[in-house]
Amino acid sequence: MxxxxxxxxxxxxxxxxxxxxxxxxxxxxxxxxxVSGTPIAGEIDVRTLDTGSYPTEAWDAHDDAxxxxxxxxxKVAAMRLADHVATAFDIEPSLKYQVDLVxxxxxxxxxxxxxxxEDEDTESIAERNNLxxxxxxxxxxxxxxxxxxxDWPRPNKSGSTIIGTVVMQFPDAEAADRxxxxxxxxxxNRYRDRNEAVALTDYAGAxxxxxxxxxxxxxxxxxxxxxxxxxxxxxxADRGALAELVSKAYRVQLPMLDALAPISDEEMLDLPxxxxxxxxxxxxxxxxxxxxxEDGVVVGPQGILHYAVDRATAKSAYTAMGVxxxxxxxxxxxxxxxxxxxxxxxxxERRTTRAVxxxxxxxxxxxxxxxxxxxxxxKRSSASKYTCLIAYDRYVAYVNSDQLLDAHQRAAAQYAILxxx
Numbered sequence: 001m002x003x004x005x006x007x008x009x010x011x012x013x014x015x016x017x018x019x020x021x022x023x024x025x026x027x028x029x030x031x032x033x034x035v036s037g038t039p040i041a042g043e044i045d046v047r048t049l050d051t052g053s054y055p056t057e058a059w060d061a062h063d064d065a066x067x068x069x070x071x072x073x074x075k076v077a078a079m080r081l082a083d084h085v086a087t088a089f090d091i092e093p094s095l096k097y098q099v100d101l102v103x104x105x106x107x108x109x110x111x112x113x114x115x116x117x118e119d120e121d122t123e124s125i126a127e128r129n130n131l132x133x134x135x136x137x138x139x140x141x142x143x144x145x146x147x148x149x150x151d152w153p154r155p156n157k158s159g160s161t162i163i164g165t166v167v168m169q170f171p172d173a174e175a176a177d178r179x180x181x182x183x184x185x186x187x188x189n190r191y192r193d194r195n196e197a198v199a200l201t202d203y204a205g206a207x208x209x210x211x212x213x214x215x216x217x218x219x220x221x222x223x224x225x226x227x228x229x230x231x232x233x234x235x236x237a238d239r240g241a242l243a244e245l246v247s248k249a250y251r252v253q254l255p256m257l258d259a260l261a262p263i264s265d266e267e268m269l270d271l272p273x274x275x276x277x278x279x280x281x282x283x284x285x286x287x288x289x290x291x292x293x294e295d296g297v298v299v300g301p302q303g304i305l306h307y308a309v310d311r312a313t314a315k316s317a318y319t320a321m322g323v324x325x326x327x328x329x330x331x332x333x334x335x336x337x338x339x340x341x342x343x344x345x346x347x348x349e350r351r352t353t354r355a356v357x358x359x360x361x362x363x364x365x366x367x368x369x370x371x372x373x374x375x376x377x378x379k380r381s382s383a384s385k386y387t388c389l390i391a392y393d394r395y396v397a398y399v400n401s402d403q404l405l406d407a408h409q410r411a412a413a414q415y416a417i418l419x420x421x
Contacts, residue, residue, distance in 0.1 A: 046416035049365060052406070054413035057420050058280045059287045066280070068273050068291050074133040075291040076271045077263065078106025081135045081167060082293075082303035084260040086252045088139025088163040089311035092245070095163055096312040099138035100146045105306060106293030107134050113166045115147075115231045117218070121186035126168075129179040132265055134168035135293070137306045138231075147231060152191065153216050155233045163249055164231040169262055173224050180207060180222040183229065187218060198239060200247050210242055217242040221250060225262035228253055274298050279327040282334040283399060283414040289329065297328040304328075304335075309383070314353035321346040321396060331384070332414060333398040343391040344368050352387055352398065360386055363408040366415050368392070371407060392418040 046056065060066055068076065082105070088095035102114040109126035113136045116122040138147070142160040147153040155162050170176040184207030188195050191211065198208040198217055208219035216233045230249045234241045263271075274280060279289045279298050290296050297307065301318060304326040308314030322338025337343045345351070347368050360371040368391035376383050384400035388411040395418055399410035 043367060044365065044419075046412075046419045049412035049416060050409055051413040051416060052409035054283065054285055054409055055287070056413055056416035058277070058417055059284050059289060060280050061420070065277075066273075066289060070269060072291045073268050073271060074108040075106050075293050075296075076273050077133040077169075077268045078135045078293050079291070079297060079299050079303060080271060081133065081169065081260065082106070082137075082306055083300040084256045084302070085135050085137055085167050085306070086165060086249070086256055087137055087305050087311050088165070089305070089315065091139075091163055091165075091249050091252045092161070093312070094141045095139040095161060096310055097140050097143045097145065098307075098309045098311065099140050099162060099164070101136060101138060103136075104293050105136055107136070108132070112168075113229070115164045115166045116183055116229055117187040118190060121190065122183065125179060125182045125186060129175045129182070130171050130265075131179065132169050132171065132263075132268060134166060135306075136164065136166045138162060138164035139311060143309075147216075147233065152194075152211050152214055153218075153231060153233070154214060155216075159235045160233070161235060161245070162231075162233045163245065165249060165253060166229040166231075167253070167257065168227045168229070170225050170227065171264065173222065176225050176227050177222040180220040180227045183207075183227070184209070184220045198243050198246075200243055200250075202247055203250050206246075206250070208243070208246060210239060212239070213237050215242070217246055219246045223254055223257055226257050228257070274327070276325060276336070278325055278334055278336060279329060281417055282327045282329050283332040283397070283410060283417060284329045286330050295329055297326075299326055300324070301326075304333075307333075308353045310354045313355070317346070317351035317353055320349075320351055331400045332410065334414075335396040335398075337394050337396055340394055343394050343396045346396045347389045347391040350389065352389065354383075360388075360404055360407075363388055363390070363411040366390055366412060369411060369415075371404070371411075390415050 107113055109131035112122045112126040140160055140162045142157045145157045145160050148156055188209050194211045195209045198210050200206045206219050206221040210217040215237045219230045221228050230246045232245045301323040305311050321342045323335055325336045327334045347370055350370055355375040356372045357375045358373050360373045362370050371388040385402045386404050386407040388399050388407045390397050390411050397414045401407040
């Protein structure tokens with residue numbers, strides 16, 4: 001999802017989200033092998049499994065609990081916020097496909113979302129009004145689509161619909177209201193000769209505009225200590241359709257924020273980081289587990305949907321298994337489900353999160369495991385060819401690789417990590 005990651009993150013782990021996206025639909029694939037059994041610690045000797053060079057213990061198994069740097073806590077706060085941010089699929093069910101973002105999903109005032117406008121304008125506004133943290137998500141009715149960033153945004157694929165939603169928290173309602181106005185003024189004035197204001201009947205406080213003849217509108221609305229920004233595109237340059245799409249985004253998003261109490265910058269530093277050690281027990285060959293909204297993710301059942309390529313399929317799968325918490329790192333996703341039976345069903349029913357090309361040989365000697373071959377759109381896609389699922393107690397793990405043997409070894413290593421506690 002990221003086109004501008006830091007060198008450290010690039011060296012540490014590349015493409016965790018597109019690897020997550022290499023999952024598949026929950027369909028009955030008769031040619032996929034499933035190894036049945038009940039995953040109870042001690043049932044098999046994990047030392048006999050072929051784990052290749054992958055670790056078989058949690059990365060911090062012999063260390064004290066990891067405490068994030070102060071500078072990373074905005075990411076912890078952004079992941080908390082992610083569980084109260086609507087996906088495009090929540091707003092409009094036809095918009096089920098993930099859209100690539102410019103920048104990380106979570107951000108701070110240092111590097112605000114590109115969806116807000118030009119960096120030279122938005123960075124000073126975010127700094128001046130003390131933006132604490134934010135989270136962005138986008139979706140489309142067409143796969144492999146995105147908003148171009150050249151001049152006024154427009155969909156990469158003509159005739160498509162896209163919604164990009166950005167939610168930010170400021171210290172108080174006054175700062176949020178001021179920031180929403182300043183974001184709008186800066187963006188409107190940059191193309192004053194081409195822009196026209198757009199009134200939203202149900203949201204008089206929203207600041208919205210479009211460029212006649214172009215199919216995109218941008219809007220900002222303060223809501224308590226939060227600011228919601230929407231970048232919406234419709235198949236044609238239709239002002240009424242754009243206004244309705246933006247209004248629909250607000251109708252879905254604002255009630256979700258009402259359920260999340262704002263926090264201060266001091267409270268942000270007291271947020272718990274992975275108290276259940278879910279990320280720490282996710283297969284992680286790189287050997288780190290710091291907070292990162294791309295490749296060090298810990299979120300709940302709503303937050304995990306932002307990381308799925310096909311939100312419709314993912315929501316069906318995750319709802320069926322009763323997701324309580326999820327972690328993502330280095331080509332692996334670990335889910336804590338409602339109970340043992342739900343975890344086992346997720347594997348036997350192959351509840352993955354995108355379309356599959358067919359079944360694949362399951363990993364040998366691992367109870368409750370199966371593999372599928374994913375549909376890969378084209379050679380340019382970064383989606384992995386294979387996904388293997390394993391269930392252990394209440395946990396379901398998805399491991400991904402372009403090589404089936406490697407996927408089997410990753411699955412074995414993940415099973416061993418869970419068995420070793």
